[in-house]
Structures are given as structure tokens and as C-alpha cells.
Amino acid sequence: MNTDNVVVDAGIPAPADLRRVLGHFATGVAVITAHDGTRPLGFTCQSVVSVSLDPPYVSFCPAKSSTSWPLLREAGALCVNILAREQSALCRQFAVRGADKFAGVAWDRAGNGAPALAGVLAQLEVTVEFEHDAGDHTVVLARIGDLRAVEGAEPLLFYKGGFGGFAA
Template sequence: MSEIQAAGSDDGFVGGDDLSPRVLRGAYGRFPSGVAAVCAVIDGEPAGIAASSFVSVSLEPALVSLCVALTSTTWPLLRRAQSLGVSVLADAHASTARALASQVPDRFAGIEWVRDNSGAVFVAGAALWLNCSIYEQVRAGDHEIAVLAVNRIKMHSSVSPIVFHDSQFHRMARSGPYPSS
């Protein structure tokens, strides 16, 4: 493998005042991710958000995390819940992800959901359900990082997850994994 040298003083990087939220959103969108719905019953009604920042954190203890904008009006309600339902959305859930990311009053209109005994809400047909509780919250810039303890999981292995890339929803290609050599 050889190093490629950038020609001239303009190396193609963007920085300083040009590093705007619009530029950053486009750059961050180059990284494909899954989409999770984070939901609970609050005051007798389902409440939820969509998060493309959902990631696994630790196996011991079992932890996951997501990042939520400080401007979210739903997250302050959700973080009061004893349990949160995290649903890794399926490739058929593009409209569900859009609804949960929107500001409409009834985000759950037309969404099939299941409530467990703890009050966690799960989206029907999702690839994975995780019953979680808040482990730690950390403010980071204009977001809050919520670390969640995983209490229970239910996998739906025949369901393919949705992928979010370049501000659009995609289906995963079914060509199989790369060889392990």
C-alpha cells in the first residue's frame, strides 16, 4: 500500500467558518446507520422519537446509547419513564421513522405498537426490541447522550433493518457477507 500525496496547498478539507451545521449534516450523513424508535407510555399515551444515533456500547454491563437534540420536546417526557422500548426499525418502517421524527401531535397514528408490563412501547414488526432503562445522561454540545441499560431483548431475525444514509431511507442489499479471509 502506498501513500497518496495531496497536490498543492488545498487538500480538500473544510474547516473553520465553512464548517457549518449544513456541511456537518451532509458529512455525518455519509455514515449509514440503522434507525431505532425509542418509546414509552407517558400519561396513558404512547410517546416516542426516532434515532439514527443508536449504537451498542457495552456487553458487561449490557448498554446501548443514543443522542437526542436538546431541542427535543419528547425526550424530557421519555426520560421520566421507568422503562423505554427501543425498536430497531425494519426496512418496511420508513413512514414510521418519518412520523416519529416529526413534530405532529399524534406520531403514533397508523403505527402498530405493543406495550409491555413495564410501560415500554415497541413498534410491531421491528428487527429487534430492547427493554431499557436510563443508565446515564451526558450533555454534549447541542445534544444529550443517553446511555441505556438493556434489561431484556427480543430478536426477530427474519426481519431486515432499515438503513439511513444521506438523509434517505434504504433497504439492505441481500448479496451476503464478505468472505472472512
């Protein structure tokens, strides 16, 4: 087994080492959306995780540098759109700061009013219940109100800085 050992200075790994090593953990990719009454809002997020079945909670972690997250938080009702394998371009579109992220994107309103993106693998309608400061990110705990999934579709995965799919 070939390994790249990381030398930790004084117990604190360098950010580049963290990114490289934690990149070995494949994650799904989602676009978190909201509507502020005037316009749709959204950002790409790879840190969505199931937290609890009872009550039904998920968590995600927006960067503190995000200009989108404060606007989504203010809107209140959110939709976690879990991307399908062929949606890497959509992922990149929602990851760009200051762009019209919804340009050319098909969407409808979810039951809670947040944008539900077309063609995604699954959607969770959520409301924020708690936030916790966590270094350069915020940990958000959100309660699931409604959810749906498309059976037979494959997920978009992020691994070692690139996008791909799942192979059994």
C-alpha cells in the same frame, strides 16, 4: 476517487459540512418509546449504538430541542424499537413534532410497560442510567433489561439524507 474536500475555518467545520460528510456513514433507525401511564410517547432516533456487553448498555442521542425526550425520560422505562426496511413511513411519523405519533400504529406493551411497536426488526427494553451534555444533543446511556429480534428481516438504513436497505 472523487472527493469533496471540506475547508475548515479555524478548526470548526460548518454544520452543513458536518451533515453532508457524516451522512456518508450509514446508520440504522429506531423509534424510542415510553408510556407515561396515560399515553404512549416516542421519537425517531438514528444514533443508537451498542456500548457494552457487560454490563449491557446502549446509547442514543436525543436533540436538546426535542419536546418528546423530556417526557420519555420522566416515564423511565423505554423500548428501543429498531425499524425494519419497510418502515420508513413509521420513521417519518415519529419524527414529526407535535403530531399524534401513535395514530394508526400497532403496538403492545413490552415487559417493562413501554410500547413495543409491531413489525420491527428488534426491540431492547432499557432504563436510563446516565445522561451527558453534548452540544446540541444529550448522550443517554441506557441499561438493557430484555431484548428480542426477528431473524431474516432486513434493517431500515439512513444514508446521505435518504432511507434504504442492505444489499450483500
